[in-house]
Amino acid sequence: MxxxxxxxxIEDKTGLVPRALVxxxxxxxxxxxxxxxxxxxxxxxxxxxxxxxxxMALVHVIKKGPKIDAKHVxxxxxxxxxxxxxxxxxxATNPNRA
Numbered sequence: 074m075x076x077x078x079x080x081x082x083i084e085d086k087t088g089l090v091p092r093a094l095v096x097x098x099x100x101x102x103x104x105x106x107x108x109x110x111x112x113x114x115x116x117x118x119x120x121x122x123x124x125x126x127x128x129m130a131l132v133h134v135i136k137k138g139p140k141i142d143a144k145h146v147x148x149x150x151x152x153x154x155x156x157x158x159x160x161x162x163x164x165a166t167n168p169n170r171a
Contacts, residue, residue, distance in 0.1 A: 076141055079130035081164040087121045091134060092161035094121075098135045110136075134159060 074082075080091045087094065094117075098104060103113050110132045117128040133141075139159040160167040 076130060076133075077159055077167075077169070079127050080134070080159060080161070081167075083121075083123060083127050083131060084164055086123060086127070089121075090161065090163040091131065091159075094131060095135055095161060098131075104135055106136075134161065 083094070084090055098113060098116075101116070102108065103116070110129065113132050113135060114125060114128040117123040117131060118125075123131070139161055141157050141159060160169060164170060
């Protein structure tokens with residue numbers, strides 16, 4: 074599953090676009106460098122029913138922003154994304170979606 078596919082599934086599971094969850098996390102102060110990933114994972118599990126893998130994808134965006142390493146971009150191999158910039162505003166409006 075690509076990084077973007079994780080975010081798209083989060084939208085399906087929660088009814089919220091990833092940007093909305095990132096904004097909620099920031100309101101809670103979870104973007105602070107001192108906040109551990111486990112705290113965010115627990116919040117996402119308790120409030121939204123997300124599993125660890127999906128929560129960790131969102132932790133990356135909360136802590137590091139929507140940019141991913143270029144090694145994850147391309148057409149071959151598993152976990153490949155179309156762009157090094159993740160789309161946070163909903164899969165229906167994603168210009169990179171096939």
